Amino acid sequence: MNDKRIALVTGANKGIGLAIARGLGAVGFAVAVGARDEGRREAAVERLRAEGVDAVGVALDVTSDESVAAAAKVVEQVAGRLDVLVNNAGIAGRVDEGAQDPTTLDLDVVRTVLDTNVFGAVRVTNAMLPLLRRARSPRIVNMSSTMGSLVLRTGPVMAAYAPSKTMLNSVTAQYARALAGTNVIVNAACPGYVATDFTGFAAPRTPEQGAAIAIRLATLPDDGPRGGFFDDAGAVPW
Numbered sequence: 667m668n669d670k671r672i673a674l675v676t677g678a679n680k681g682i683g684l685a686i687a688r689g690l691g692a693v694g695f696a697v698a699v700g701a702r703d704e705g706r707r708e709a710a711v712e713r714l715r716a717e718g719v720d721a722v723g724v725a726l727d728v729t730s731d732e733s734v735a736a737a738a739k740v741v742e743q744v745a746g747r748l749d750v751l752v753n754n755a756g757i758a759g760r761v762d763e764g765a766q767d768p769t770t771l772d773l774d775v776v777r778t779v780l781d782t783n784v785f786g787a788v789r790v791t792n793a794m795l796p797l798l799r800r801a802r803s804p805r806i807v808n809m810s811s812t813m814g815s816l817v818l819r820t821g822p823v824m825a826a827y828a829p830s831k832t833m834l835n836s837v838t839a840q841y842a843r844a845l846a847g848t849n850v851i852v853n854a855a856c857p858g859y860v861a862t863d864f865t866g867f868a869a870p871r872t873p874e875q876g877a878a879i880a881i882r883l884a885t886l887p888d889d890g891p892r893g894g895f896f897d898d899a900g901a902v903p904w
């Protein structure tokens with residue numbers, strides 16, 4: 667795996683994450699399939715390998731410091747560096763009993779959603795940064811959503827999920843500022859409204875369509891944009 671560029675995708679066992687892994691594999695990356703459940707992880711790795719992708723499973727629960735540190739060790743052993751990190755793992759959070767109506771907001775749901783969607787991305791990014799810094803053209807892509815856009819305010823009222831993506835966008839901008847003098851390029855992506863478990867498969871776009879913007883940002887040239895928020899149509903208003 668050493669001569670190939672290597673990408674780690676979190677939440678890569680299904681949905682958009684699996685499609686990102688497949689797409690990066692198709693353009694020549696070795697892919698580390700980050701997933702928390704062993705059975706689902708190995709099934710995804712087998713599926714990707716059957717499609718010709720150079721895939722390796724990496725146990726990864728983005729809410730666990732220990733799991734994230736262990737995953738960084740595995741990537742170091744397998745490849746010695748990391749070229750691309752896609753922070754894709756995300757959850758919607760409970761919505762029953764007004765849990766995400768702001769007027770009856772369940773703060774435990776907010777904490778749970780932030781722990782995965784925001785702190786998870788920070789945990790994984792910071793654990794992987796030493797490996798990313800060893801790559802020639804390192805890229806980080808954070809899977810966000812137009813639901814987090816303060817301008818667009820798309821989708822249903824969800825006062826845990828939507829703000830989690832707003833914060834992820836803001837954190838992305840802060841990373842871009844901190845890494846401005848380096849070769850590490852960080853951006854946020856919106857996949858559009860995609861048919862996955864997340865949306866009950868009741869959405870118009872395929873996982874492959876949702877993955878396309880992440881793959882584009884993961885393979886940006888060295889003079890590509892930094893600290894932006896993009897979908898297939900271009901820049902998304904914050």
Ligand code: NAP
Nearest residue numbers: 677679681682727728729754755756811859860862863864
């Ligand atoms: P999905 O099918 O539900 O997949 C989510 C993935 O994240 C799964 O692999 C899941 O693993 C993983 N995950 C959740 N919590 C995790 C944790 N603590 N540690 C590691 N992995 C974890 O959802 P999706 O539609 O593909 O969504 C992927 C990303 O796109 C999310 O960040 C989502 O917010 C974003 N997004 C989706 C849409 C859409 O329309 N689908 C729109 C905008 C943004 P398990 O299988 O173990 O649960």
